[in-house]
Amino acid sequence: MGWIKYPKKLICPLLPPAFWLGVWQVCAFWVDRRLDGKGNELQLPYPISVWKALVHLVGTEEFWATVLTSLGRIALGLTWGVLIGAALAVLTCSSRWCDRLLSPAVRVVRAAPVASFILLVLLWTGRNTVPAVISAMMVIPVVWDNLSRGIQAVDPKLLELAKCYRFTKIKTAALIYLPALRPYILTALTTATGLAWKSGVAAEVLCLPEPSLGQRIYYTKYYLDIPELFAWTAVTVALSMVLERLLRACLARWGRGWGT
Amino acid sequence: MIGCKDLTLSFGDRAVLDRFSLTIPDRGVTALSGPSGCGKTTLLRVLAGLERPQSGAIEGITPWETAILFQDDRLLPWRTVEQHLTDVLPREQRGRVPELLALTELEGEEHTRPAALSGGMGRRLALARCLALPARLYLLDEPFAGVDLSRALRILEGLKSLPAPVLLVSHEPAVLTAANAVIQLDGPPLRVR
Numbered sequence: 001m002g003w004i005k006y007p008k009k010l011i012c013p014l015l016p017p018a019f020w021l022g023v024w025q026v027c028a029f030w031v032d033r034r035l036d037g038k039g040n041e042l043q044l045p046y047p048i049s050v051w052k053a054l055v056h057l058v059g060t061e062e063f064w065a066t067v068l069t070s071l072g073r074i075a076l077g078l079t080w081g082v083l084i085g086a087a088l089a090v091l092t093c094s095s096r097w098c099d100r101l102l103s104p105a106v107r108v109v110r111a112a113p114v115a116s117f118i119l120l121v122l123l124w125t126g127r128n129t130v131p132a133v134i135s136a137m138m139v140i141p142v143v144w145d146n147l148s149r150g151i152q153a154v155d156p157k158l159l160e161l162a163k164c165y166r167f168t169k170i171k172t173a174a175l176i177y178l179p180a181l182r183p184y185i186l187t188a189l190t191t192a193t194g195l196a197w198k199s200g201v202a203a204e205v206l207c208l209p210e211p212s213l214g215q216r217i218y219y220t221k222y223y224l225d226i227p228e229l230f231a232w233t234a235v236t237v238a239l240s241m242v243l244e245r246l247l248r249a250c251l252a253r254w255g256r257g258w259g260t
Numbered sequence: 261m262i263g264c265k266d267l268t269l270s271f272g273d274r275a276v277l278d279r280f281s282l283t284i285p286d287r288g289v290t291a292l293s294g295p296s297g298c299g300k301t302t303l304l305r306v307l308a309g310l311e312r313p314q315s316g317a318i319e320g321i322t323p324w325e326t327a328i329l330f331q332d333d334r335l336l337p338w339r340t341v342e343q344h345l346t347d348v349l350p351r352e353q354r355g356r357v358p359e360l361l362a363l364t365e366l367e368g369e370e371h372t373r374p375a376a377l378s379g380g381m382g383r384r385l386a387l388a389r390c391l392a393l394p395a396r397l398y399l400l401d402e403p404f405a406g407v408d409l410s411r412a413l414r415i416l417e418g419l420k421s422l423p424a425p426v427l428l429v430s431h432e433p434a435v436l437t438a439a440n441a442v443i444q445l446d447g448p449p450l451r452v453r
Contacts, residue, residue: 161334164308165348165393166324175347179338255338 021047045227053227054234062211070131070213071239074200077132078192078243081139085188088140089147110141118203127207131214134203135196142195143188150184151177182255189247197240262286262397262425267306267316276302277313278449284397289419289426291436294445294453300429301331303450304399307427327395329403333386335374341385342370348392356392363418364388365411379406384415391422400428404435413438 024047032040041049057063088106092099109117114134121133154177162172204214213236220229263283269276276299284290292300305311309323339347345357361367364384374382387403398419404412409432416438419426428439436442444453 157330157332157334158336160310161330164310164328165389167347171347175336175339179336 042224042226045230049227050230050234053225054231057228057231057235066211066213066216067235067239069211070201070204071243073128073131073204073209073212074135074196075243077135077200078139078196080132081136081192081196082143082189084136085140085143085192086147088144089151092144093148093151106141106144109137110145114138114199114202115206118206121203122207128209130207131200131203131209131212135200138195138199139192142192146184146188146191147181150181153184154180179255182251186248186251189251190244193244193247194240197236197243201236262320264303264307264318265316267303267313267318269302269306269311269313275449276447277306277316278451279316280450282443282452284425284427285441287425288440289416289428290441290443291439292427292429292443292445293431293436294447294450296431298445298447299450300445301401304328304401304427304429307397308399321397325396327390327393327398329387329390329398329400331401331405333374333382335382335385337374340371340373341366341377344385344389345392348389350394353392353394360388360392363391364415380408380411383407387415396424398422398424398426398428400426402429402431404430404432409434 024044028040028044028046031044032046034040035043040046088102092102092106117137118130118134121130121137125133158176158180159172162176167175201214201217204212205218206214208215208218213232217229217232220226220232261283263281265281267277267280280299280303282303292303294300302311305328306313307318307321307323308326308328310328335344336347341361342357345360346354349356357370358367361370364387366381366384366388369377369381369385374385377385383403383406387400390398390400400419404415407415412432412435416435419428420440428435430436430439445451446453
């Protein structure tokens with residue numbers, strides 16, 4: 001009955017988004033009825049209005065410049081955040097003194113409100129740098145936390161084997177630590193990508209670098225263009241999901257056939 | 261002459277080695293036999309430098325000149341059979357892979373990962389990897405666990421022709437009979453019976 005499986009495969013992933021679109025449509029209709037058709041677009045626009053706004057945006061040249069610039073800034077922040085977070089995890093796991101010194105600082109960064117950091121970084125650097133720096137700062141604690149737990153969970157028997165079989169430090173890192181850390185890296189990257197986008201766009205809204213998704217979102221508030229606000233939000237969510245899927249796919253290729 | 265003299269080692273109140281001495285023949289396979297928990301594995305770990313004795317000395321060899329096969333396989337799920345061997349072999353000896361695979365009867369499995377190997381094959385891979393390490397003394401802790409007897413005896417014949425002596429732990433009477441020498445042990449604390 002292979003012919004049944006194919007439509008099932010096609011339909012099943014479409015059902016949840018279709019359900020939520022339906023909920024949105026019903027809610028927008030309800031708001032429209034409550035306001036007697038006067039101004040529901042300011043509170044909850046219909047999905048079709050958002051779709052129209054999105055199609056209009058995609059057709060403009062500024063859209064691609066805005067998307068690519070924001071993507072570049074946030075990808076840069078994410079990359080630096082992952083690199084610094086990983087380096088901190090290695091340092092805090094390899095030396096008790098490093099752990100005592102660095103762990104409280106990372107915990108403070110994790111707990112502090114992102115708005116405070118945005119304003120501080122804005123004062124210290126130019127507004128164009130803020131989104132990347134903020135994305136990196138939000139990513140660092142997540143990567144540090146996950147990788148630290150991963151490093152501590154590496155099988156001590158494998159480390160004993162590496163010592164007995166005279167593996168160099170680089171070989172031990174490449175053959176034992178990195179593959180064992182794969183699930184932790186996956187969790188860290190999945191969480192970090194979402195956080196990088198959230199914090200990066202929030203920083204753009206507050207600092208208005210040009211061009212940027214955050215600046216366009218800010219202007220929708222200024223002109224009360226709510227369908228466009230929804231459209232830009234959808235673009236941000238889509239970009240975040242695409243980046244996350246891309247990273248997941250890369251890691252899945254890396255772990256294929258391990259049977260772990 | 262390789263051996264140990266007056267080794268003493270306790271874990272808390274439990275004395276595992278108490279002034280234990282042993283001389284290992286220069287060539288061939290020497291089998292250690294004794295009841296579970298008598299201290300055989302601890303002796304191998306001390307010889308490999310993984311446990312530090314409270315007193316006594318190891319003579320004629322340093323830990324860096326030994327290669328130990330652990331009681332558990334400790335294979336890397338992400339490495340193939342061939343990679344397990346090349347990870348350990350010195351660069352100039354990479355050509356020994358077919359020889360080691362033939363010795364442990366793993367030919368044709370070069371590109372297989374541990375998840376696809378049976379328990380006995382995994383054990384033989386762990387043994388091949390241990391033998392890939394250049395050493396002056398091979399310490400094998402139950403190398404034939406899960407390996408069928410006829411194959412174990414064939415591999416044992418191969419071990420006898422290694423240039424370095426082999427000290428192995430086994431409970432299998434046929435393996436003990438086929439070894440060049442057998443040392444019957446008892447304990448704890450470990451003593452020659």
